[in-house]
Amino acid sequence: MVTTRRGRRPAGGGVSLTFEVIAETLRERIRSGGLKPGDALPTQAAVIREFGASSLTVQKAMALLKQEGWAVSRPGKGAFVAHHAHPDDADGPDGPEATAPAGGTMAHVEALERALADAVEQIADLRARVEALETGSSERGH
Template sequence: MTTGRQGRRAAGSTVLLTFEVIAEALRGRIRSGGLKPGDALPTQAVLMREFGASSLSVQKAMALLKRDGYAISRPGKGAFVAQPDVDTDEDPGTQEVGNAPAGGMVARVEELELVLAQTLEQLAGLRARVDALEAGVTT
């Protein structure tokens, strides 16, 4: 399999695009234990240098990792390896953590809760501005 091609993939091609190469390399580090839950993922600048990639490729790779539950963002702090799900139906002693996505549903819920809290703060701020404008308007 050829790797590292930039641009669009031809139909049926097995060539990985740059962002897929980056995402797979980071998944491998997480699966092998090189990056553990809670560890900071390399910064965008570090990944750009390491893979000779554009910022867009790194951003797309991080989006894949977040989507698949391997990473979670903490605004102002960076991206981190997600915690593995603990609410599975399987016996924790038999779960193959090395092959399972770290985080999964828990990471997605945490991310959505954070976005919801930020949105509610923005709405409250906008509501206060509207109220202030309405109070200053004479009819």
């Protein structure tokens, strides 16, 4: 068996990584109508329970869905199904025009702004955690 660095597939390997399995499962729920545009995606905790995955794995799956245009983030509210048909969803009866992202460039700019706001929020949260750990360590060490 070929071993590789964690998270990497061996050459020619057809096995999906856990975050890809999670993302595909959520894509299928969107395609099938189980999750509709504007619906909240399952919380990180719910996905962790359902798939037995780590929080980092779930975050990677959600980031992939956002990057591909399947989901959008609303800071402080969570992740939601995007309000347009996805370009990969070619089953639509109206052809490619019906699956183009709503709003074109502006929608992409808004999605990037939301992603940036999410990243800033995550950085602030991580800084707070580090400060709390450092404060706790210095109090216990002295």
